[in-house]
Structures are given as C-alpha cells and as structure tokens.
Amino acid sequence: xxxxxxxxxxxYQTACSLLAKVHPDFxxxxxxxxxxxxxxxxxxxxxxxxxxxxxxxxPPPGQIIPAECRDDGAVCVLYIFNxxxxxxxxxxTQKQVDKLTRFMGREPQWWEGVMSVKFxxxxxx
Numbered sequence: 001x002x003x004x005x006x007x008x009x010x011x012y013q014t015a016c017s018l019l020a021k022v023h024p025d026f027x028x029x030x031x032x033x034x035x036x037x038x039x040x041x042x043x044x045x046x047x048x049x050x051x052x053x054x055x056x057x058x059p060p061p062g063q064i065i066p067a068e069c070r071d072d073g074a075v076c077v078l079y080i081f082n083x084x085x086x087x088x089x090x091x092x093t094q095k096q097v098d099k100l101t102r103f104m105g106r107e108p109q110w111w112e113g114v115m116s117v118k119f120x121x122x123x124x125x
Contacts, residue, residue, distance in 0.1 A: 001057065001111050003079030004104045007068040011039045011054065011078065018042035043078065047100045049092040051081045057111035077111050078104075 015035035019026060019042040026034070034041065044052045056074035059065050065075055080100070081091040101107060 001055065001077065001079040001082040001113055003077045003108050003111065004106065005057075005059075005065050005069045005075045006054070006078045007066065008071075008076055009068065011076070012036060015039035015042045018046045022046060040078070043100075047092075047096060047103070049080060049096050049100065051087050051090050051092065052078065053082075054078050055082075056114055058114050060109075060111075074114050075111070077113075079111070080108055082113070 012035055016031055019031045019035055022042050022045045023031070040052050040054055044050055055077055056071065057077045059070070059073075059075045069075055080097060081087040097108065
C-alpha cells in the first residue's frame with residue numbers, strides 16, 4: 001500500500017477537525033462519534049480521494065517511526081491506495097496526492113500490510 005504513518009490519536013483528532021469543516025451542521029458529539037467510528041471519512045471528503053483508508057503495516061527496516069504510531073510492532077498507516085486491482089485502478093491524481101502530502105508534511109511511501117496484534121488477540125478473547 002502507499003501512504004503515511006499516523007498515530008490513531010492524531011487520526012481521530014484530525015478527523016474531528018476536518019469533519020467540522022465538511023459538515024458544520026454536525027453537533028460536536030456527532031462529529032466525535034463519526035470520527036471515532038470512521039476516521040477516514042472526513043479525509044476522503046476533504047481531499048476527494050475515495051480510496052483513503054487505514055490499516056497496519058510492517059515498518060521498513062531502519063526507518064525511525066514515532067512510538068505513538070506503533071502498535072505491538074506494527075505501524076498505523078493512512079493509505080492512499082493499496083495493491084489490490086480495485087484500489088489501484090481508482091488511485092487519485094498526482095494533484096490530489098500532492099495536496100494531501102502538503103497537509104501531512106511528508107512524502108507517502110510504500111508499506112507491506114499486516115494484521116494488527118489486536119486483531120489476533122480479539123480472536124481468542
């Protein structure tokens with residue numbers, strides 16, 4: 001997949017902020033609830049990139065990733081598109097990626113996806 005590492009808290013807080021601009025009619029509690037359940041919705045609406053989503057990935061060897069972006073060795077990634085044909089075929093324009101990159105403050109990169117440890121633990125609880 002191709003995207004940016006993020007912390008889940010940053011994703012939530014930023015989603016709340018973007019949602020206030022996208023839907024000024026939402027109450028604060030509705031915006032918080034929506035941002036918690038579907039944080040990428042406000043990113044998709046703001047940047048007009050329908051393939052934006054989040055998942056976990058394996059950190060590249062030697063890359064320094066902030067601790068708040070890690071979860072049991074995996075990295076939370078806001079990805080622009082993944083390697084599946086449906087996602088890749090609907091990837092955004094370079095102009096859209098450039099706008100998101102300016103907002104994020106760093107270039108996107110390629111990631112290798114992995115299921116989070118939380119997912120596996122939830123199977124046995």
